[in-house]
Amino acid sequence: MRLLQRYVLFELLRVFAIALTGLTLMLTFVGVIGEATRNGLGPKLILQILPFIVPSLMPFTIPATLLLTVTVVYGRMSGDQEITAIKAAGINVMSIIMPSIIIGLALSLGTFILTDQFIPWAKGRTKQIVATGMEDIFLDILRAKHKFVEDKMGIAINVLDVDGRTLIGPRIHFKRGSGEAIHIEAESAKLGFDTEKNEIRLRLWNGTVNTPGNAGLRFVQEDKSFPLPRDISEMHPRDISISRIYSEIDVTTMKRDAEEHRRIIQTAFSLTHGNFEALDTQPFIPGQWENVYAQRRAKKLHTEIHSRYALAASCFFFVLLGSSFSIYHGRSQFLTNFFVCFMPVLLFYYPVVMLMINLSKTGSVNPLWGMWVGNAGLFVAGIFMLRKVLQH
Secondary structure, eight states: OHHHHHHHHHHHHHHHHHHHHHHHHHHIIIIIHHHHHHTTOOHHHHHHHHHHHHHHHHHHHHHHHHHHHHHHHHHHHHHTTHHHHHHHTTOOTHHHHHHHHHHHHHHHHHHHHIIIIIHHHHHHHHHHHHHHHHHHHHHHHHHHHSEEEETTTTEEEEOSEEETTEEESOEEEEEOTTOOEEEEEEEEEEEEEETTTTEEEEEEEEEEEEETTEEEEEEEEEEEEEEOOHHHHOOOGGGSOHHHHHHHHHHHHHHHHHHHHHHHHHHHHHHHTTOTHHHHOOOOOHHHHHHHHHHHHHHHHHHHHHHHHHHHHHHHHHHHHHHHHHHHHOOSOHHHHHHHHHHHIIIIIHHHHHHHHHHHHHTSSOHHHHTTHHHHHHHHHHHHHHHHHHHO
């Protein structure tokens, strides 16, 4: 029996390795490299970020590849009457399904580690590489055109020359959040992109600052920073490890409690002074907008935590359904087995998962159970098919 299990395990690992390599390479060359080229990333930059992007695709390719693997292996065994011979020899079918169950559990754990540890680290490294590449592109533009204008960021830079990473004779014009125009002229400046604080930093020497009402303020050294574009600086929940997510949730909860405490005190003062009209006309201060945004982000973070567990565990449920279905279906045409098994998954599982994610992010559904609805459906279908396999 152990020899038979080793045979099945080897077949599963062989097919899985081939299928995963092919699917990952296809997504890499067709999707990632094409998208990177369209966004202006050069070959050198693409090669630098590729080692971090390719493993980031695996949490999405592993479940589908695993489903393809079990349908190929068990479908062929069933179509070639190997399953019938195993039953005739008095061997329980569960003994040959167990290798796939073990692989499913191992890949579920591996997928979770990828999404929780490796992908956030890889996203950070990718941001640093892209930021460094943008810094080089930025300097090349200044070196060639002696000016850089970004309307979305509200900044314009003119230089006499660029020596390495030093700007010679920079003239900088930008607007503050209040709309005030600031004009800076300096003898020289150094440029740097800080991905930790999501800022473009400039250190200027020997110059003047002109602001509305204050013209020609001289300085020996001045540091200025500008926010990175939002598509680079924004930290998505999927880019954060679960430990950091919990830390951010704790901070959000403290801010929410502080805001609630402030509102209670304000209401108590209004009642004490008999100012009942203030209870209906309390101003909505900017801090409350931040509190509303923080609560929305907290819902997204809670959803990310539970979706990370549920989507990683889908490897196990895909194996449970795919292996039992392929054995019961009894056809050696693996593409037929795969599509017949994958179509219900595509039409039921993924729409349900996406629906639960959206509802959880809005707070309509508790992600603690909402994110497991799709897996529950796969589990019920898998157990149903497994019982049929064991009965026949």
